[in-house]
Every structure is written in C-alpha cells, then in structure tokens.
Amino acid sequence: MSVTVKSLLKLPSLANARVVAGAGGLDKIVSTVSVLETMDYQLVDEQALGNKAFTGGEIVITGFVNGAEDVEAQFNLIKNLSAIGEVGLIVYYVGIFVKKIDPEIIKLADDLDFPIISMPENQINLRYGEAINDIMGLIVRDQFSGEPMIVNLLESISKLSPRQQTVETMMRLISNRLRASVVLTTESGRTLYEAAWPSELAGIHQQVEKFAEVEMGAEPLDFPGMDDASIYRREVHVSGTNYKLYIVNVGQEMSQINLQQAVEGVRIAIKLWGSSEGTGIASEIIDAILTDQPLKMRSLSSMFELDIASVDSMWIFTGCDLGPEDVRNVAAEANKFCSTVCTDVYKERIILFTDTIRKKADVDALRTNLSAVLPHGVKMCYYTGFRNTRDVRRAYLLNGENYDSALKILPGRDFFMRGDMEFAGKCREIVEKGNESVEGYLRVLRVIDETDSNDLIPTLCIYLLDTDRNVQKTADKLFVHKNTVKYRINTISDRLGFHAGSMPESMNLYIACGIRRLLL
Structure with missing residues (x-):
C-alpha cells in the first residue's frame, strides 16, 4: 500500500x-x-x-x-x-x-x-x-509493508506536472524514501545529479566523487566525515550508456531490495526523461508486462494514459538490426487499424501491443503493410485473444521457447501464429523425451517409405507443412508437374489407409513430419 x-x-x-x-x-x-x-x-x-x-x-x-x-x-x-x-x-x-x-x-x-x-x-x-x-x-x-518501492516512486511522480517529471525529481523521491543521500555520476565519476539527505548535506557529491576510482563490490564502504555512515555504489545501464549510482546511508545497513529498486527508478527516469527525445515508456511498459510486474505496468500506463487493459493482441518481429525507425514505421501502420498501440524494441525484437482487430481481412492487411515497411527477412509472430496480461506473458514465453523449432519445422514461413508455436512445441517436447518417444511417431513415415521411393516423404512434408495441402504450390516448390504431386499424395494415402491431410486421422502424420525436420 x-x-x-x-x-x-x-x-x-x-x-x-x-x-x-x-x-x-x-x-x-x-x-x-x-x-x-x-x-x-x-x-x-x-x-x-x-x-x-x-x-x-x-x-x-x-x-x-x-x-x-x-x-x-x-x-x-x-x-x-x-x-x-x-x-x-x-x-x-x-x-x-x-x-x-x-x-x-x-x-x-x-x-x-x-x-x-x-x-x-x-x-x-x-x-x-x-x-x-x-x-x-x-x-x-x-x-516496511512489502510493496515494491518502484511502484510508490512511479505513482508519486505520475501525480506531478510534466515539468516536474525529471531525473532530478526521481532522485529526490528516492532520497526522501530511503532517507539517504543519492548521487548519480557518469561512468568516469562526473556528477550529474545530487539529492542530499538531509538538505544540509548539499554538496556531498564532492566527497562521493572521490570514490570513482575506488574498488567497490556489493558491500558498502565507510563514508568519511560522518559517524556510522556507509556508501554504496551500483551500476545503471541505459541504452548502451553506463552510469554510477551512489547512496550514502547513516545507521542500519540498506537492504539489497531497496538498492535494486533505487537503480530501477533511476534507470526508468533516465530512459524516459534523460534525453531530448524523451522516449522509452513503451519499452518499460512492455518489460513490466512480459516480466510480470503488474503494479509497475499499471503505474506507467496510468502516468502516460495508455489503456493497457484493452490490449488484445501481440506482434513480435525478429531479424535484422531493428531500430527506432522501424518502431516508428510499425506504430504508424498499426495506428491505421487500432486505437491502442504500444510498441518498441525489446531484447533485439520489436514488440507491438494492440487492441482487438475484429476482421481477419484487417489483420491480413496490417500484416501486408508491415511487411512493406520492415527490412527484408524479418519474421512476424502474431498472438491474439488475450484476457489479461498473464495471457500476454504466456504467449511471449511460448514464442521464446519454440521460435527456433518453428523456423526448422516451417522454414519457408515469415508469419507465425499461436498454433504454429504450439505445434513446434509439441514436436520439440517429443524429441526431448528421447528415442522411444520419437520412434512412436516416426513409425508412420516408415509405412509410407517402405519401398524404393525417396520422393514421397519430402513431398508429404512440403504438402502438409509448407503449402497447406495445395497441390500446385507443392509442385512449384518441388519443380515438378502438379500431376506428379497428385500421384505421390495418392500413393501415400493408399499406404496409410486414409487421405493424407484429412483430420483428425492425419494429426500424428503432421507431428511426424515436424519431428523429422527437427532431426534433420
């Protein structure tokens, strides 16, 4: 509270x-x-x-x-x-x-x-x-009630006017909360901001700067000139720039949690207000959602009047060196279809959150537009139907766990959905269980390939996994006539005893093809 x-x-x-x-x-x-x-x-x-x-x-x-x-x-x-x-x-x-x-x-x-x-x-x-x-x-x-300090800091600063929302204000709030002097310096030791506690200690940064070249670990050192005073140093990394945060505390040792929360508060403030661009809120909200920090998420979204509760869909873009210009292009296209748009680079990928796009035709149109503005080779993953931010996190974890497997199973794709990742995950889990599990699924492929033909299984894999059972597209990929593909599929179906691709009979057949590609 x-x-x-x-x-x-x-x-x-x-x-x-x-x-x-x-x-x-x-x-x-x-x-x-x-x-x-x-x-x-x-x-x-x-x-x-x-x-x-x-x-x-x-x-x-x-x-x-x-x-x-x-x-x-x-x-x-x-x-x-x-x-x-x-x-x-x-x-x-x-x-x-x-x-x-x-x-x-x-x-x-x-x-x-x-x-x-x-x-x-x-x-x-x-x-x-x-x-x-x-x-x-x-x-x-x-x-001492247990609520994360960062939440209190964000809530406090969100109540201030825009001109008060600065790195210096965050420093003062942290100082006030910790009852300690807080000094932020460059990596070389030059002071950028000081928040003295009590205010009579204004100018304490001059003593703090003397510790710039001193070896300091996680534990504090004695701070000279003050009884029972200690100084802590923590690194703050923001967009490739390194800072040093010093905290001078008198009395009881400061908890590691409070030290970490202070670093987080300063890092967010620098990212949001420490540059002329003033960008970074989207990546902080994305981080709060994907790392399951609902209080931080609500505080930030409230501060910047972003309706996170309406988020229904997530797009993940992977590949190439994606940067700010790509983020702006993604946002511009998404704004043509959605009311709520939150997007930024997150761990070398672009994450896009939007509210519901009702029509599949609009999803397809947005996908086409995004392909046109993003660099060649970028892969898109699309998840929708979220009920809450926990669903978003689950989808993100699903994507992270199975993305590489999906690329191997579906190598020609540049667009993936939840079902693709769940399918890749199923295949991956079977492979990870060992040979006995794998053999149980690959047995069906041996029924198909029991004679002298080496063309049937590759044809089947392309037919099921790459072309959505389209004979002409399969023929184009194999550089053969479509009648050749028809003949091969009919041969496969005769050996299986059911038409290749019909469901639910072909469910294990799909999995077998996916496992085969993972093992190649």
Whole structure:
C-alpha cells in the first residue's frame, strides 16, 4: 500500500480535522511532511521553476501566520504549491489567525484537486509536532509493508506536472524514501545529479566523487566525515550508456531490495526523461508486462494514459538490426487499424501491443503493410485473444521457447501464429523425451517409405507443412508437374489407409513430419 492524503485523516492527531476543499485529490500519495509559514509565493514560484526546494509529494503544514488576512497571497501560494507537486495543505489555528478559509481559496483548491484540511477551529493548543510524528510514523511503517518501492516512486511522480517529471525529481523521491543521500555520476565519476539527505548535506557529491576510482563490490564502504555512515555504489545501464549510482546511508545497513529498486527508478527516469527525445515508456511498459510486474505496468500506463487493459493482441518481429525507425514505421501502420498501440524494441525484437482487430481481412492487411515497411527477412509472430496480461506473458514465453523449432519445422514461413508455436512445441517436447518417444511417431513415415521411393516423404512434408495441402504450390516448390504431386499424395494415402491431410486421422502424420525436420 501507499500513504495517501485520505489515510492521514485516520491518524489520532488528525481525527477531528476536516477536508474543506480539494476532495478530488485525497488519493494523492504522501512521501513526507513539511512546514511552511512564508507567504512569499513568488519565492515558492522561483523554487517551483528551478525544482530546488521541494521534492513533490509533501503534505504541507501551515497556520498562514505571516499572511492571515492576505487572501491573494494565500491563493497564489496554494496555486504554486500544487504546481510543484505538493499533495495538500493542513491549516492550523483557523479562527485564531486565519478567521476562515476564503471561498476563493476553496474554489481554487477544488479546481486543482488540492486537498485543504482544516484542523479543529479556535484551538491555540494544537501542535504541529503531533501531526508530524503521526504522519512520518505512518510513512515509515508503510515503507516496511512489502510493496515494491518502484511502484510508490512511479505513482508519486505520475501525480506531478510534466515539468516536474525529471531525473532530478526521481532522485529526490528516492532520497526522501530511503532517507539517504543519492548521487548519480557518469561512468568516469562526473556528477550529474545530487539529492542530499538531509538538505544540509548539499554538496556531498564532492566527497562521493572521490570514490570513482575506488574498488567497490556489493558491500558498502565507510563514508568519511560522518559517524556510522556507509556508501554504496551500483551500476545503471541505459541504452548502451553506463552510469554510477551512489547512496550514502547513516545507521542500519540498506537492504539489497531497496538498492535494486533505487537503480530501477533511476534507470526508468533516465530512459524516459534523460534525453531530448524523451522516449522509452513503451519499452518499460512492455518489460513490466512480459516480466510480470503488474503494479509497475499499471503505474506507467496510468502516468502516460495508455489503456493497457484493452490490449488484445501481440506482434513480435525478429531479424535484422531493428531500430527506432522501424518502431516508428510499425506504430504508424498499426495506428491505421487500432486505437491502442504500444510498441518498441525489446531484447533485439520489436514488440507491438494492440487492441482487438475484429476482421481477419484487417489483420491480413496490417500484416501486408508491415511487411512493406520492415527490412527484408524479418519474421512476424502474431498472438491474439488475450484476457489479461498473464495471457500476454504466456504467449511471449511460448514464442521464446519454440521460435527456433518453428523456423526448422516451417522454414519457408515469415508469419507465425499461436498454433504454429504450439505445434513446434509439441514436436520439440517429443524429441526431448528421447528415442522411444520419437520412434512412436516416426513409425508412420516408415509405412509410407517402405519401398524404393525417396520422393514421397519430402513431398508429404512440403504438402502438409509448407503449402497447406495445395497441390500446385507443392509442385512449384518441388519443380515438378502438379500431376506428379497428385500421384505421390495418392500413393501415400493408399499406404496409410486414409487421405493424407484429412483430420483428425492425419494429426500424428503432421507431428511426424515436424519431428523429422527437427532431426534433420
């Protein structure tokens, strides 16, 4: 779970507080709490533009003490706090300093879905510290609840405005979550981003850079100048570029899971926002689906308003050096037929997810168009009828396990479907079981080839596996007259006692032909 503004209302210190505006934002995630008394909204605006003072995800406590009667200043302050990603405001001493929350403030907060929580009115004995202790206690307990940190990070950053969705913001969120200083450097050790914890340690990157040439393994080293401090280093690899992530922690040893999650958060941020192109979301969603990370998938798809729930079909393109231009061409063609399109290069293949294409004629047309824009020699695999993302993952694993076998069994194909892969998998499993299993299926071929002919079985394999029992196409592949093919098929059928290709009699015959090709 994650701590939301709504969950704060159940805390003892806020039990008698009430939401007076911005109820639409109660599900925003709270990462920490801070106190703000300045009414200098221009200062806050400068910090918002520079993204320096606030990390986003904070619930802010104030009494408007320095501007209790300045509604304009309160109005602008709330507007700017919302803009920099703060999740709400808890107002103390209403009726004492601020006589009431102005209607203009309430309307603004409602429009922004920025919750304003009013503490009990006319009570001077309330203490900020009580709420701070309660809120931070809840946040710390939540961090040990078992939910992956990466999910919380993605959910938090998704609530920010586009200008706040940056690598630096992700670094600050990670720092805030771990209660540790985080520094990202180039492979050579030059600092790119620093997020100090606490903020008084700003400039800690200068000490961290001294570790660039130091041998470091998985275990931390002592960090000089701070009692009980350790420094960790982890590699971050993004699209062929290597970075180093340093985490300086005081006290208890940091868990390997949190370290891995921090690396994942930084890697995603660099991929999404670390370049001028800003691309990479599709590959991250694809990875989340295919590696069975539903929470990450939902967070990313929600952030970028992609309707993953509507995904019904997957295309996998393999071969050649597929790159960004090919991805753009695939997306352009798919968009002509589908509402939801998610595609990118994934492990040297292009993966394309689409919603349902109702007509087979449209599938065929898209296939033709894709063949025209992709390099010669690219193989296509098409899966459809998914009920959920687990079905997608199963299809991907089916493809990975049986793709090479399918190429051997169906060498002339450039387009495969689920049935082709399942058939290849069946043949492969029989071969893997050993000779006894294989002989049980190949026996039928020996019935066909019991005389002096060497042409019958190759003809049968082409007829069944390559041409969908088309006599003319079989003849063309063999460079013989179609009557020759007819004669051979009739001879085969006579020896079998049933027509070659008729189902279900020919089921084992298909498997025998597939096994034969795997063994050649």
